[in-house]
């Protein structure tokens with residue numbers, strides 16, 4: 001199988017991730033932070049080690065500002081539902097994943113908040129000026145993606161940070177597609193809340209993610225119960241990170257994610273990023289002369305991540321996805337990619353596009369085979 005669906009989740013994972021998870025499951029899988037025996041202590045070392053590795057990656061003030069979550073969706077829900085208050089106004093964009101769209105839509109439908117969506121440029125990125133013109137007196141939050149999961153274009157998030165600071169607005173970034181490939185330094189990037197999964201470009205397993213919370217930002221309790229901390233207290237502890245975590249964590253997953261983050265740091269983010277964008281651009285270029293294929297991506301190396309979306313004239317994306325799987329043994333993702341507004345903007349509703357998203361373990365041969373397959377399929381419709 002040629003796997004080119006890395007924007008959904010990366011595969012394969014580095015060997016060190018498989019080894020760390022296998023070793024953890026066989027030798028150390030006690031309940032972290034609970035019992036005092038050596039297995040529980042080893043387990044806690046992995047979970048806390050993962051938190052510390054992520055804090056180093058983000059240059060965070062302290063590992064306590066990193067909440068370990070189930071995935072990006074979990075982190076975004078904790079941030080949105082825990083930060084917003086009755087009557088707040090939110091600015092978001094037309095390029096969001098449903099993990100921002102849906103919580104906001106629900107809160108607005110219940111009369112709790114209001115929100116506006118900023119338009120994007122033709123390349124799918126959202127200009128800062130489009131956010132600025134939506135600011136109102138009661139705007140408390142800008143909730144926006146760092147990089148599009150459909151088009152692979154990176155947003156100017158440093159400008160967003162400056163805008164948010166200038167107006168005293170909190171900035172929540174969905175860094176699902178960028179963490180591990182775009183440098184995120186919270187000392188220079190004015191983002192207050194940053195949510196991301198562990199299972200994409202950090203090479204952890206599914207069921208892992210994190211939320212960074214800047215000191216001074218108060219998020220209401222989301223889940224309360226056992227935490228192994230201040231056990232005698234009647235109510236859930238106020239202190240971070242316990243405040244926003246509860247119950248036995250996915251320690252198997254975080255043991256793997258720790259190895260994944262260490263892999264990213266060893267390889268170097270720039271090397272990973274350059275490889276992924278080079279493959280994406282090579283793939284897009286190989287389809288350039290095919291008149292039946294429309295490629296939707298920005299084609300600028302420094303702003304293009306791995307995902308490239310396309311349509312083939314006269315072919316349904318779902319059908320093409322099935323042919324890729326069955327005939328060519330290529331894994332890609334047709335459809336709306338949980339980002340219906342982006343497809344509305346591209347004019348690709350309701351069927352969507354076919355997304356090929358290159359990852360670090362893809363090769364030139366993989367993307368060339370995918371481009372040949374797209375050209376062959378388009379020749380037959």
Ligand SMILES: Cc1ncc(COP(=O)(O)O)c(C=O)c1O
Pocket residue numbers: 007008071072073074097099145147148149174176177196197209
């Ligand atoms: C931009 C973006 N946001 C959020 C998510 C949701 O991530 P998860 O499935 O880890 O919750 C994804 C996943 O594809 C994504 O690409």
